[in-house]
Amino acid sequence: MKLPLLSIFACISSASFASAHTIFAQLTADGKTYAVSHGIRTPSYDGPQTNVMSNNMACNGPPNPTTPSDKIISVTAGTNVSAVWRHTLQSGPNDVMDPGHKGPVMAYLKKVTNAKTDSGVGDGWFKIQEGGYSNGKWATNTVIDNKGNQIIPIPKCIPDGQYLLRAEMVALHGARSSGGAQLYMECAQIEITGGTGTAKPKTYSIPGVYKANDPGLLIDIYSMKTTSNYVIPGPPLFTCQ
Numbered sequence: 001m002k003l004p005l006l007s008i009f010a011c012i013s014s015a016s017f018a019s020a021h022t023i024f025a026q027l028t029a030d031g032k033t034y035a036v037s038h039g040i041r042t043p044s045y046d047g048p049q050t051n052v053m054s055n056n057m058a059c060n061g062p063p064n065p066t067t068p069s070d071k072i073i074s075v076t077a078g079t080n081v082s083a084v085w086r087h088t089l090q091s092g093p094n095d096v097m098d099p100g101h102k103g104p105v106m107a108y109l110k111k112v113t114n115a116k117t118d119s120g121v122g123d124g125w126f127k128i129q130e131g132g133y134s135n136g137k138w139a140t141n142t143v144i145d146n147k148g149n150q151i152i153p154i155p156k157c158i159p160d161g162q163y164l165l166r167a168e169m170v171a172l173h174g175a176r177s178s179g180g181a182q183l184y185m186e187c188a189q190i191e192i193t194g195g196t197g198t199a200k201p202k203t204y205s206i207p208g209v210y211k212a213n214d215p216g217l218l219i220d221i222y223s224m225k226t227t228s229n230y231v232i233p234g235p236p237l238f239t240c241q
């Protein structure tokens, strides 16, 4: 008698998670909030990537095919931008993601020649923002509480030019088994001005920054305590000196 009941419960709970994924839908930069999908390669389906070795780790893609954008958003170096996350492209600020989706939040930049056409796949990425777990609260829940806004400081010391801005949220509710982490990411096409260009960030490849068995991706979050230490996946955070 117990097995069918458990199966039914598993179906219901995974269905509720499936309906509660998320998309980096729009960008706020230099005080302006752009329209949904303006300058961002958004998918119509809000599903995750789960294979960290896939090229679709860079800027999303099948099974969540993205739509190209012919827009580039101008961003001033040394300011904060906000990646705005929504459950779907039609959702509002109170529907960001199921709060049961708990995990780290990160942002990366890649300098490119043409932000409209560069696939993002391969070397060139550096991490400019990250949040993990502190005092019992996950960075994803901070974004949800902040109406979907992921605040990302754009370094002052990098060179001007076109970049891809990759914002990412990771949900670890299924991460007890390898490949169970759900990674959500989209790439915005931006042009940075006002940078000093004094720094040359060390860069990394996507795919490549994550391994399926990274301690931050293969983890039972339900066994964690308020004081538990959590290791954010990916390369070290780049900061200006």
Ligand SMILES: [Cu+2]
Binding pocket: 017, 018, 019, 020, 021, 022, 048, 101, 171, 182
């Ligand atoms: Cu989900």
